[in-house]
Amino acid sequence: MTPKELQILSARFGRDNGHKLAVYEAEGGYTALRMALSGMQPSEVREVVKDAGLRGRGGAGFPTGVKWGFVPEGADMIYFMVNADESEPGTFKDRYLLDYDPHQTIEGTIISCFAVNARTAFIYIRGEFGWLVDRVQKAVDEAYAAGYLGRNILGSGYDLDMIVHKGAGAYICGEETGLINSIEGRKGQPSIKPPFPAVQGFLDKPTIVNNVESVASVPWILNNGAAAYKAIGTEKSCGTKLFSVSGPVKRPGVYEIPLGLSFREFFHEWLGGMADGEELKAVIVGGSSVPVLPAADIMNCNLDYESLGQAGTMLGSGGMIVIPERSDMVELIQVLMHFYYDESCGQCTPCREGTGWLYRIVKRLRGGEGSAKDLDLIEHVCGGMAGLTICPLADAAVMPMRSFLDKFRPEFEALIREPVPAVSSSRWPRGEQE
Amino acid sequence: MSQPVADNAFSLSDASRARIEALVERYPTKASALMPCIWTIQDELGHVPPAGIDFLVGKLEMTPARVHEVLSFYTMFRTEPQAEYVLQVCHNISCHIMGARPLIAHLEKRLGIRLGETTPDGRFALEGAECLGACGHGPCLQLGRHLYEYLTPEKADDLLESLKRGEIPRADTDRELED
Numbered sequence: 103m104t105p106k107e108l109q110i111l112s113a114r115f116g117r118d119n120g121h122k123l124a125v126y127e128a129e130g131g132y133t134a135l136r137m138a139l140s141g142m143q144p145s146e147v148r149e150v151v152k153d154a155g156l157r158g159r160g161g162a163g164f165p166t167g168v169k170w171g172f173v174p175e176g177a178d179m180i181y182f183m184v185n186a187d188e189s190e191p192g193t194f195k196d197r198y199l200l201d202y203d204p205h206q207t208i209e210g211t212i213i214s215c216f217a218v219n220a221r222t223a224f225i226y227i228r229g230e231f232g233w234l235v236d237r238v239q240k241a242v243d244e245a246y247a248a249g250y251l252g253r254n255i256l257g258s259g260y261d262l263d264m265i266v267h268k269g270a271g272a273y274i275c276g277e278e279t280g281l282i283n284s285i286e287g288r289k290g291q292p293s294i295k296p297p298f299p300a301v302q303g304f305l306d307k308p309t310i311v312n313n314v315e316s317v318a319s320v321p322w323i324l325n326n327g328a329a330a331y332k333a334i335g336t337e338k339s340c341g342t343k344l345f346s347v348s349g350p351v352k353r354p355g356v357y358e359i360p361l362g363l364s365f366r367e368f369f370h371e372w373l374g375g376m377a378d379g380e381e382l383k384a385v386i387v388g389g390s391s392v393p394v395l396p397a398a399d400i401m402n403c404n405l406d407y408e409s410l411g412q413a414g415t416m417l418g419s420g421g422m423i424v425i426p427e428r429s430d431m432v433e434l435i436q437v438l439m440h441f442y443y444d445e446s447c448g449q450c451t452p453c454r455e456g457t458g459w460l461y462r463i464v465k466r467l468r469g470g471e472g473s474a475k476d477l478d479l480i481e482h483v484c485g486g487m488a489g490l491t492i493c494p495l496a497d498a499a500v501m502p503m504r505s506f507l508d509k510f511r512p513e514f515e516a517l518i519r520e521p522v523p524a525v526s527s528s529r530w531p532r533g534e535q536e
Numbered sequence: 537m538s539q540p541v542a543d544n545a546f547s548l549s550d551a552s553r554a555r556i557e558a559l560v561e562r563y564p565t566k567a568s569a570l571m572p573c574i575w576t577i578q579d580e581l582g583h584v585p586p587a588g589i590d591f592l593v594g595k596l597e598m599t600p601a602r603v604h605e606v607l608s609f610y611t612m613f614r615t616e617p618q619a620e621y622v623l624q625v626c627h628n629i630s631c632h633i634m635g636a637r638p639l640i641a642h643l644e645k646r647l648g649i650r651l652g653e654t655t656p657d658g659r660f661a662l663e664g665a666e667c668l669g670a671c672g673h674g675p676c677l678q679l680g681r682h683l684y685e686y687l688t689p690e691k692a693d694d695l696l697e698s699l700k701r702g703e704i705p706r707a708d709t710d711r712e713l714e715d
Contacts, residue, residue, distance in 0.1 A: 273666065286565075530688070
């Protein structure tokens with residue numbers, strides 16, 4: 103488990119009253135905001151976050167302070183959006199942050215808004231989290247009543263309005279320009295970059311979109327200093343990161359780890375290894391869109407941006423999907439290809455058509471109607487998708503598709519040689535019978 | 537396209553109408569208030585009827601096409617009346633590994649319908665859903681605002697029995713609504 107001194111984000115996880123303002127304040131909440139508003143310049147806040155080496159925790163890993171620096175000087179109207187559209191399969195960390203500790207995210211958002219001089223903030227929460235929307239709205243109401251939001255916050259002269267916005271079931275709205283279009287009251291289809299949102303975003307005004315976990319890290323960084331944050335982790339992967347772990351391990355759940363922790367230690371000591379009767383086959387380490395690694399490969403990795411990059415995958419969102427030996431990898435990739443096919447917004451031809459092709463080819467293989475040419479066709483279709491679309495959804499489908507085929511090719515080939523009736527490897531892991 | 541319907545044929549409560557007025561005031565532009573206004577209508581009526589679309593067109597000063605395209609893009613928005621209980625079972629990768637398929641098979645058997653169908657009495661609909669953000673707590677299903685996690689055949693049966701009596705049992709996430 104996370105040592106107490108490293109509980110930057112998770113100190114109140116699992117606690118009944120951690121979501122209440124009084125509890126958050128009693129444990130040092132909103133002191134970072136007081137510090138920022140009573141004497142710091144916005145540029146100083148930006149520098150601290152930049153120096154801390156905080157990287158965007160939604161998946162792309164872009165340095166947060168650098169992103170803030172792209173807002174043009176002297177812009178008259180700036181918007182800030184917290185991306186809580188958490189929809190990447192395997193990812194359920196932001197839900198914990200907003201559920202157990204909404205004020206940490208709210209405080210981080212206010213400080214982040216001050217740093218870029220935004221006057222309106224949105225928290226965009228995926229529609230399926232209807233119960234969380236109420237949770238966060240209550241906390242926002244508390245923050246307004248306490249003077250942390252609204253006009254002249256804590257007597258500083260700084261004003262900020264915060265709107266909790268509920269999505270309605272579209273994975274693509276997690277992409278920042280899709281999210282902006284969605285809040286504008288449109289289909290959540292991404293826009294071509296440039297212009298980047300930091301220059302021209304919501305209503306054509308400069309707009310910063312940050313992941314929940316990124317902004318939630320900001321109060322601790324301000325309270326403890328950039329050096330203290332940088333002291334955790336590795337040179338290029340600073341601080342702590344939440345990993346949400348699913349699959350048949352002994353202790354699935356959300357964990358805060360110091361970046362750079364070895365997977366071996368995390369798996370055996372923190373997760374307790376596999377559940378009884380299960381064996382490890384493979385791991386998708388950073389959400390369904392990153393390449394899968396077989397057990398032997400992931401065991402030699404450390405959980406940080408560099409090590410996972412060298413191993414041919416990505417840290418992504420930290421949505422770790424643990425795949426047991428009993429799994430049919432062709433069936434799992436069919437499940438994922440259906441997802442990307444379903445979620446493609448449809449505006450770019452390579453993605454709209456390609457995701458459908460990949461789904462149908464895999465389905466046909468599992469149905470015993472595939473041929474050897476289909477494996478080449480998968481590669482051909484992938485080649486016509488990757489890097490050729492407005493947003494990364496096409497790449498997000500190609501990365502698991504290619505890696506599943508590359509690392510588990512014999513399972514695909516077996517379906518061509520000897521078609522078997524498609525029997526699902528999805529089963530109750532706890533031994534219950536129908 | 538919807539037929540024009542007189543505003544007085546659209547039965548939306550005063551509370552929802554007031555909420556829509558407040559949303560239009562609060563959002564930076566009228567158009568940006570579209571999604572929360574749709575939610576307000578759907579939360580009360582269960583779906584957005586043709587008269588609701590006309591109402592939004594007038595209130596937010598946008599074309600019917602714009603309202604239609606937003607309604608059809610987002611999977612959670614509904615333009616047809618729904619079953620009393622819409623059970624949405626996550627069938628994405630993590631829940632799949634943890635038993636989504638046998639859960640769906642179990643519900644199909646108990647309800648006597650296939651995935652994607654509604655019971656003849658209109659009470660239950662069974663749908664597949666993409667990731668519901670409960671990956672470490674699977675398999676799971678969602679019923680409106682309630683997310684039921686760590687499901688087993690017994691828990692699924694208990695849920696169905698309660699619903700048949702017209703009771704929505706406490707979900708794993710319902711503690712979030714308490715103070």
